[in-house]
Amino acid sequence: MKTLGRSELARMVALHLPRQGFVNLGIGAPNEVGDYLPADTDVMLHSENGILNIGPRPPKGEEDWDLINAGKIPITLAKGGAFFDSNLSFAMMRGGHLDIAVLGAFQVSEKGDIANWTTGESNGAPPGVGGAVDLAVGARTIWVMMDHTTKEGGPRIVRACTFPLTAARVVSRIFTNIAIVDVTPSGLVLDAVLEGVTPAEVQAVTGAELTPARSLRRIDMTGSVAG
Amino acid sequence: MRNVVVKDATAAVAGLKDGHTVMIGGFGNAGLPLATLRAIVETGVRDLTLISNNAGTVEDDLTLLFRARMVRKIICSYPRGAKAFTDQYRKGEVELELVPQGTFIERIRAGGAGLGGFLSPVGLGTDFETGKEKITAGGREYILELPLRADFTFVKGKLADTVGNVTYNMTARNHCPAMATAAETTVVEVDRIVEAGALDPESIVTPCIFVDRVFARA
Numbered sequence: 001m002k003t004l005g006r007s008e009l010a011r012m013v014a015l016h017l018p019r020q021g022f023v024n025l026g027i028g029a030p031n032e033v034g035d036y037l038p039a040d041t042d043v044m045l046h047s048e049n050g051i052l053n054i055g056p057r058p059p060k061g062e063e064d065w066d067l068i069n070a071g072k073i074p075i076t077l078a079k080g081g082a083f084f085d086s087n088l089s090f091a092m093m094r095g096g097h098l099d100i101a102v103l104g105a106f107q108v109s110e111k112g113d114i115a116n117w118t119t120g121e122s123n124g125a126p127p128g129v130g131g132a133v134d135l136a137v138g139a140r141t142i143w144v145m146m147d148h149t150t151k152e153g154g155p156r157i158v159r160a161c162t163f164p165l166t167a168a169r170v171v172s173r174i175f176t177n178i179a180i181v182d183v184t185p186s187g188l189v190l191d192a193v194l195e196g197v198t199p200a201e202v203q204a205v206t207g208a209e210l211t212p213a214r215s216l217r218r219i220d221m222t223g224s225v226a227g
Numbered sequence: 228m229r230n231v232v233v234k235d236a237t238a239a240v241a242g243l244k245d246g247h248t249v250m251i252g253g254f255g256n257a258g259l260p261l262a263t264l265r266a267i268v269e270t271g272v273r274d275l276t277l278i279s280n281n282a283g284t285v286e287d288d289l290t291l292l293f294r295a296r297m298v299r300k301i302i303c304s305y306p307r308g309a310k311a312f313t314d315q316y317r318k319g320e321v322e323l324e325l326v327p328q329g330t331f332i333e334r335i336r337a338g339g340a341g342l343g344g345f346l347s348p349v350g351l352g353t354d355f356e357t358g359k360e361k362i363t364a365g366g367r368e369y370i371l372e373l374p375l376r377a378d379f380t381f382v383k384g385k386l387a388d389t390v391g392n393v394t395y396n397m398t399a400r401n402h403c404p405a406m407a408t409a410a411e412t413t414v415v416e417v418d419r420i421v422e423a424g425a426l427d428p429e430s431i432v433t434p435c436i437f438v439d440r441v442f443a444r445a
Contacts, residue, residue: 049257049398050254072254083397086401134327164353165354166353
């Protein structure tokens with residue numbers, strides 16, 4: 001089956017963000033969404049270590065290790081940006097001030113439960129959670145971006161998560177490398193499918209029932225969506 | 228006039244004892260008081276309970292304390308990638324209390340603000356509610372989270388004045404201001420010390436009332 005590359009998936013998510021608002025991009029793949037925001041976007045990116053309005057990555061050699069994001073990667077501050085302490089940063093989350101958080105996940109359930117901090121099988125390695133739970137509970141809208149299946153081909157969108165939960169009933173939209181799926185009160189709705197992939201093929205690698213949207217959209221290999 | 232300047236890191240860590248609970252500021256290496264950590268290693272204290280967001284990586288950070296086998300327990304949110312800590316954790320030589328980051332810092336704030344705890348929705352329906360009291364308030368369920376305090380707090384600031392007011396640098400602020408409020412003795416390592424009155428009062432993030440010692444990184 002054809003799949004979107006990681007960068008194209010990030011671009012697809014970026015194209016769906018509103019033109020303005022306060023957005024947190026999770027550590028790892030979601031962070032790449034920032035690279036595909038239009039130059040004239042009014043979106044302000046938040047990072048839980050105490051910064052609002054993250055700018056472009058610094059040129060090589062101009063990194064300042066006191067100016068990093070939650071992934072501990074050097075960043076810059078955009079015009080109108082601000083620094084603050086961790087208490088205020090997490091007040092922004094729990095207080096419902098962040099419009100959207102884009103998170104990676106191991107599993108998402110048909111009810112919008114998300115499991116993204118541990119698989120529970122660490123072979124003795126210590127678990128780490130960071131701000132994942134606070135973010136999943138606090139941001140007003142939770143989007144997930146992830147591969148549609150595990151490396152072994154098993155489903156990640158499931159009826160009920162088998163991995164330890166990060167938060168229950170919070171995810172509203174799932175962007176994967178073959179589809180966009182909306183979590184609705186009446187179940188999962190298949191909103192868009194990658195070109196060359198059929199809805200039946202998406203259903204076959206999904207562990208919960210998908211209802212195709214009345215007007216199914218098409219995703220091309222660059223991550224643009226039409227229809 | 229009040230003067231809390233001490234001459235170096237060694238003087239800054241005086242009084243640290245076996246079994247103490249110690250908060251250490253920083254997110255990654257931003258805000259980490261590195262000269263202080265080196266001085267703690269020199270004291271040879273043992274059985275510390277650390278309260279810090281991370282557990283080091285592989286180099287000059289909290290790794291120093293784990294390598295010197297000074298730590299009995301760590302309370303943190305993200306100890307992944309911490310080699311020395313992980314080795315000891317696997318052998319059962321060090322205890323871990325994993326706390327979601329926002330809860331972690333709010334527990335510290337509560338400790339410094341004289342509160343008995345707070346009600347949070349974070350962790351409901353997950354492993355993070357295990358063993359905690361749940362309280363319904365205003366028709367909504369919450370987890371009761373308890374405060375954290377320490378014997379010593381060690382953080383990194385940018386500038387301090389001689390009376391102990393502190394400013395921070397960009398994202399190196401992170402957990403430092405809350406931690407500064409929540410210990411019996413708060414020690415701030417800074418880049419530079421200035422005379423009282425030389426800091427713009429509007430720029431002061433940690434007022435001197437919370438600060439017991441400051442020293443300038445060599």
